[in-house]
Amino acid sequence: MSGVGFVMAWVAANGADAAKLEKGPYDASQKAAIDKAMEGLKEFNKNVVLTPGNAGTLDMLNRGEIVMGPVWVDMFYTWQADGKLNPKIKLGLLSPGLPGQPMYYVVPKGAAHAELAKKFVDLAASPEVQADGIVKQFNWYPGIDPQYVQPKLDPAVWNKLFTDISPGDLAKYGRPFPLSQYFTDILEAYERVASK
């Protein structure tokens, strides 16, 4: 899946309208731009090693078989903490940016307990829960602006998460995934054009 993130970033950086992919509206005419980006990716892929998935990428990095690869930050830190990854391997967030999982809280219209749901969302998005649950337990980046989470965290935990990539870099180069219809178009175009 981290490779899928890279493909999405490639399309956004190579010809497709990045803002439209992220915010909509859906416009089928982007398909031509997506196909064109895939032709470039097909060329690019001739010089890369395709790994067997997220864990495969981390394994190959660790064995020195590849020198860089798209990885998820939570897996990266968890594996490093478990001693499964060379501590010298570092993270970087490239310009013009890579997407992470989009995370939204949604309360359906007409929900029976909408107020209660909103309270829960507030709780889950609170600096305390973000610090203890999201950052400390799962090694994820906080889902809210990191400056509100920093006071709730040990400096050691904070420094571990934000050593290689600063909150500023994250805000600047961390991107959401494209909207679902674009996402599907890109996946299909990859199979039709890039992996043929």
Next chain:
Amino acid sequence: MTSPPDQPPSRTNWAGMALVSPALLVIAIFFVFPLLASVVSAFQAKTGEWTLANFDKSFELYSGDVGYTVVIVAISTAVVGLLSVAIGGYLTLGTNPRAQAVLRWLYRWPLFIPFIVAGQVMRTFLAKNGLLNQLLIGSGILEPLAAQSYLDWRGIVLAFVWKQTPFVALMVAGAMAAIDPAHIEAARNLGAGRLRILFGIIIPQIRRTLMVGLVLSYVTMLSVLSVPLMINPNSPTMMTVDVAYRINAHGDYGVANALCLISLVLASVGAWFYLRHGVARKGVQ
């Protein structure tokens, strides 16, 4: 107590039906019905009308993978056949009892290891800087710069062969052991070498067992998802990976079922051999 010989036939039929019905019901509910649903879905668009679009898309995107699957499974089946005949042959004709005992003890191990574990083991064993290459480099057989990754079709074939050879070898060795030793001794007395005995006397007698073992292996390998998923899920890959991908990434059961039907056609080649053999044997009896 014995049943009376003049029992009315209808009662016997009902008792038989009652005994068979749980098995039939299980097959109908868990096999026939899902199979029919899958066939129907392969010919349906998401909106419900009849279409061949799922097959068009399958061939447009995955025709290479169909060929890749056939080639991998065919190579693996052939190698499994050769190795299991070699193992069975040595167990039957070998002259060193100690080597035979070691082989008999060793060859069954992979039988008890699940495919997914075999896949994971191969992934670290066959990688570019994996255990195999490290051993070869360490012992001076391989130059470090010449090391390459085997995590492609070769890795899949190796995992399949490693996993399926014991299964076929077990059947073949059993069948070989059941051959009347007089045949082998007679051939030996007439001056036949061990290879001549293996190919001229033993294999013709265990041909059917070997074929059944290979057909079962072929169908099993065709259906394995974990091994290609762990070793080489990129393009080209095996059809099982494509089926999982259509469902997981696209929720596209139409194309997934179309691919499954194509896979079923490939498997039925094996089934045809199997049935032909079964019918032939019945005819002989």
